[in-house]
Amino acid sequence: MSEEHTGRNTAERTTSIISDVSTEFVVVPTGVGDAFSEKYYSSGFWIEYAGTSILVDCAHPVRKIMREAAISSGCDIRVESLDAIVMTHLHSDHASGLEGMGFYSYYVAQKPLPLLAHNDVMQDIWPYHLKGTMAPMCDPPDEQRTFQDFFVPMMLQENQPKQFGPFTIECRKTEHHIPTYALRISAGDRVFGYSADTSFNPALLDWLAVADFFVHETNVASHTPYEKLAALPDALRKKMRLIHYPDDFDKASSVIKTLEQGKKYVL
Ligand SMILES: [Zn+2]
Numbered sequence: 001m002s003e004e005h006t007g008r009n010t011a012e013r014t015t016s017i018i019s020d021v022s023t024e025f026v027v028v029p030t031g032v033g034d035a036f037s038e039k040y041y042s043s044g045f046w047i048e049y050a051g052t053s054i055l056v057d058c059a060h061p062v063r064k065i066m067r068e069a070a071i072s073s074g075c076d077i078r079v080e081s082l083d084a085i086v087m088t089h090l091h092s093d094h095a096s097g098l099e100g101m102g103f104y105s106y107y108v109a110q111k112p113l114p115l116l117a118h119n120d121v122m123q124d125i126w127p128y129h130l131k132g133t134m135a136p137m138c139d140p141p142d143e144q145r146t147f148q149d150f151f152v153p154m155m156l157q158e159n160q161p162k163q164f165g166p167f168t169i170e171c172r173k174t175e176h177h178i179p180t181y182a183l184r185i186s187a188g189d190r191v192f193g194y195s196a197d198t199s200f201n202p203a204l205l206d207w208l209a210v211a212d213f214f215v216h217e218t219n220v221a222s223h224t225p226y227e228k229l230a231a232l233p234d235a236l237r238k239k240m241r242l243i244h245y246p247d248d249f250d251k252a253s254s255v256i257k258t259l260e261q262g263k264k265y266v267l
Pocket residue numbers: 089091176197
C-alpha cells in the first residue's frame with residue numbers, strides 16, 4: 001500500500017491496468033466507526049477480486065451503506081454483485097444488517113446468500129440473533145422459516161484455510177466479549193488482514209503481520225489502545241491502518257494511518 005488511497009504508485013497502477021484490471025485486489029471500507037459513532041458507519045469492508053465480491057461484516061442499513069460506498073469509491077458495490085458475507089462476530093455494529101440482507105435474499109433475490117463464519121459464530125446467528133424476527137410467518141401462520149431459507153452457511157475453522165471463489169479465507173480467534181474471529185483473506189499473490197474486535201494481542205499481530213496490508217481496530221475499554229499499536233515497529237505500522245476508532249480519535253497526530261470510509265484501496 002502506498003500513501004494514496006488506491007494503494008499503488010503510478011508505475012504499479014499502470015502495470016496493473018495494462019495486465020488485467022479485473023485482478024486487482026480491492027478493499028473498500030464501508031464503515032470505520034465504533035458502535036457509538038455519530039460520524040461514521042460501523043466497521044466493515046467490501047472486498048473484490050477477479051469478479052467475486054464479499055462483504056466482511058454487515059451492519060444496518062447495509063444497502064444504504066453499500067450505495068454510498070459505491071458512489072465514493074466508484075466500485076460496483078451492490079447487493080446484486082455480492083457473492084457472500086463473512087462474519088467476524090455478532091455484536092450489532094457488525095451484524096445488524098443480516099436480517100435485512102436475509103429478507104432481501106428471500107423476497108427479492110429469491111436465492112439464499114452464502115454466509116461464512118467460524119462455527120462459534122455461526123451456531124449463534126439463527127437461534128440468538130435472527131430466529132425471533134425471521135422465522136415466524138403470518139401466511140401460513142403455523143409454518144416457520146429456517147436459517148437455510150435465507151443463507152447458505154459455510155463454516156470457517158482455525159488452521160484450515162477455506163476457499164471461496166478466488167479467495168482463501170483464514171480465521172483466528174481474538175480476545176473479545178463474545179466469539180470473534182480475525183481474518184486473513186488472500187487472492188492472487190495478495191493477502192489482506194483484519195483484526196476484528198480484540199484487545200491488544202501480540203500473537204494476533206504476528207498472525208496479521210504476514211499480510212501485505214492489514215487493518216487493526218483501536219478503541220477504549222476492552223479494545224486495543226492506540227498507544228500499544230503506536231509502539232510497534234515501524235515496518236509493521238506502515239502496512240497497518242486503523243479502524244473502529246472513536247469519533248474523537250486524533251487522526252492528524254496518529255503515527256498509524258487511519259482507514260477512510262468509502263475509499264478504494266488496491267493491495
Ligand atoms: Zn464487538
